[in-house]
Amino acid sequence: MGVIVLINYDVVIIGTGRVGLPLGLCLAELGLRVIGIDKNKNIIEKVNENQMPFHEPKFNSLIKDVEFNVVNDYTVISKSKNIIISVGTPLLPHIEADISQIKDVLKEAMKYLVEFQNVILRSTVAPKTTEYIRNYLEKNTKFKVGENLFLSFCPERIVEGKAYEELRKLPQIIGVEDENSFEKANEIFSLLTKKTFRTNYLSAELVKLFNNANRYINFAIGNQFAIIAENFNENIHEILKMANYDYPRDRISSPGFTAGSCLRKDFGLISESIAFPDILLSSWKINEYMPKFLVDNLLNNTKVQNKKVIILGYTFKQDSDDVRDSLTPKLIRYIERELPDDIIVYEPNIDLTDEESLTDEDDNLPLFDLLKKGDIIFITVPHSEFRLKNEKIFEAAKESAYFVDVWNVMNRDKIIFKKLDELN
Ligand SMILES: NC(=O)c1ccc[n+]([C@@H]2O[C@H](COP(=O)([O-])OP(=O)(O)OC[C@H]3O[C@@H](n4cnc5c(N)ncnc54)[C@H](O)[C@@H]3O)[C@@H](O)[C@H]2O)c1
Structure with a gap:
């Protein structure tokens, strides 16, 4: 007998900062059931009281109008169809990408992944990071990307202060290595924006960086x-x-x-x-x-x-x-x-x-x-x-x-x- 998993959410956003929170609220505005995961107490408290933890035009009212909460609990991952990762990717003083936040997320998240989920990387990353994530997930879980787990890199290109308009206006680049992953990511982003581009992981990473x-x-x-x-x-x-x-x-x-x-x-x-x-x-x-x-x-x-x-x-x-x-x-x-x-x-x-x-x-x-x-x-x-x-x-x-x-x-x-x- 198979295990029955209750799907309560369409999207879980991991990292509800300046990128993850506006995206989560916009997806909730479109009628999706969205929840956030963050480890920052201030963000959790504020968002759950329907207040923006930072200034971003139009979101002070949107956060009051939609259903969106943030938790510090990775178990919600197993209840969601889609997982969007938007944690920070700073630069180390050596001029070297610091992917420690992504690694922490992968370590925690993989415990709760279930079959046929769709993982979308949203953070800005150095070339070949999406490939690293695919290899990491295939090595550490029983899933194979493209078959029973889906993965894409969908960069965020908004500027702060114009998130609401630009999430709808900017074409969405979708970096994938298989058809199924493209369809899953496209299903979400074509709700937000009129134009999506399909490409591979590396080109999508370079579009954002360039x-x-x-x-x-x-x-x-x-x-x-x-x-x-x-x-x-x-x-x-x-x-x-x-x-x-x-x-x-x-x-x-x-x-x-x-x-x-x-x-x-x-x-x-x-x-x-x-x-x-x-x-x-x-x-x-x-x-x-x-x-x-x-x-x-x-x-x-x-x-x-x-x-x-x-x-x-x-x-x-x-x-x-x-x-x-x-x-x-x-x-x-x-x-x-x-x-x-x-x-x-x-x-x-x-x-x-x-x-x-x-x-x-x-x-x-x-x-x-x-x-x-x-x-x-x-x-x-x-x-x-x-x-x-x-x-x-x-x-x-x-x-x-x-x-x-x-x-x-x-x-x-x-x-x-x-x-x-x-x-x-
Ligand atoms: N700020 C922008 O305008 C902008 C625009 C485009 C792309 N980006 C990129 O998007 C990514 C996120 O940027 P941001 O400005 O939103 O950063 P941010 O620091 O505001 O948000 C990241 C959030 O992730 C949370 N986090 C970190 N580790 C976590 C973990 N293990 N589990 C759960 N939550 C965790 C942090 O608490 C924080 O709230 C970066 O890669 C950035 O380069 C940012």
Whole structure:
């Protein structure tokens, strides 16, 4: 007699972070029975109280409207038709993919796999990771992929802040090595998006990595040009305005802090397989140099010692509450080496008391009160609030204050300028 397994869920999502949670909620909105597994207590508590653990537009209301819970219990796997893995895949300092979270998931999950389940890998991975997963599952379970277990790599290509739209708009790449696995993955993703592409594991892995690497390299070009312009004592923002104005070909990127938990590490998932210095490694070097570039250039104009430094922005990108792999902490470390009197950070999208290093009592003062105190004002993230209030920010600053504005939020077309010089 066969074993009867009760299937209660259509999908279980393992890893309900910035990628897994929006996907789970969107699938639940489509009427699927979805449950999440995560080991982070804060995420479990918040989601089960119908609150988003992070900011992502449109999801504050969606999470209240749909049935979706998160548990720290792998046994639910055996009750689901589909299993989506969306845990983190960081980069080790050696420029080596860290697949420990995926390995932990496999170790736990394989205990509960049942025949004919469909496993979808959603995390961004280094080439050949899906093949490793297939081999691991075939070695450690009684199943054979394509016959009585299905496996695909279906990369997530959304950007934070646009998850709701892009989950529906972006074509879904489906990397498979057999027809059955394609049909299973396609069944789910064609509910969400109009277009799916079938390819093999490796090409699907490369599509995702090339999309991100392309962005990373493009931002590095903008940063490289800013460094070159500065070496010639010329102004990058002014040059870019002319270069890009009504020019019908390849827009040059503006300089800025290029970071975040995807761009800053995905290059390494490719670069680890290349023996020689490559364009990815060079882009990494240029993008990572930007905090030092700003501090070194500031030092050509003024000393930092005994000055109050105000930093506007702390997250890795505009209008986000995600601080992972932001370059601002790196900038702060360079500023600290120059012995400022004080460093005060203003970040409108997060509660800075959560950040250990930012305990200064002034951190929560309203923006304009803070600005009055600053000798040097860095704008490290082009938040909408800063763009909208740029003239008021300028007015509130002391006349003797220096601005360091890599994003041109202040619209002065200068990376470093003194307020007094702009008044004259
Ligand atoms: N954030 C993005 O915009 C984005 C976009 C596209 C792709 N990606 C990729 O998607 C993947 C996930 O990224 P993210 O930003 O959602 O990361 P995240 O850190 O926000 O989410 C990962 C979640 O997995 C959980 N987790 C880790 N190990 C676990 C385990 N053994 N069992 C259960 N849960 C576990 C963590 O607690 C966390 O909540 C990464 O590979 C990333 O590169 C991210």
